[in-house]
Amino acid sequence: MHEYSIIQSLIATCGRLAREYDIKKIVKVHITVGRMSGIDPHFLETSYQFFREETVCEHAELVVEIEETEAMCQDCMKAFPVKDFCFDCPSCGSLKSRVVKGKALQITHIEAE
Numbered sequence: 001m002h003e004y005s006i007i008q009s010l011i012a013t014c015g016r017l018a019r020e021y022d023i024k025k026i027v028k029v030h031i032t033v034g035r036m037s038g039i040d041p042h043f044l045e046t047s048y049q050f051f052r053e054e055t056v057c058e059h060a061e062l063v064v065e066i067e068e069t070e071a072m073c074q075d076c077m078k079a080f081p082v083k084d085f086c087f088d089c090p091s092c093g094s095l096k097s098r099v100v101k102g103k104a105l106q107i108t109h110i111e112a113e
């Protein structure tokens with residue numbers, strides 16, 4: 001039920017921003033979810049529908065953007081997209097790569113009225 005706590009803190013963040021910037025109504029909440037974040041975007045949306053009631057997000061659409069996984073080779077320092085969990089460097093064949101993208105979970109921006 002990891003997604004529940006994520007959504008609750010996301011809505012709490014929106015509430016805080018709304019107070020801070022004197023926002024009456026949030027129209028859209030854009031979030032980025034990394035492919036490797038372990039979060040199920042569909043389940044995230046379902047949780048959102050449930051928890052947004054009677055909050056500042058009640059009428060706000062949740063827009064989920066998926067961040068694709070990207071790794072960087074530690075030998076030739078080239079970044080490359082990771083597909084099917086294949087972390088071999090396509091340039092030099094090295095197996096020493098580090099994930100640099102794909103673990104994100106953040107609000108990118110909020111549209112308000």
Ligand SMILES: [Zn+2]
Nearest residue numbers: 073076089092
């Ligand atoms: Zn390489």
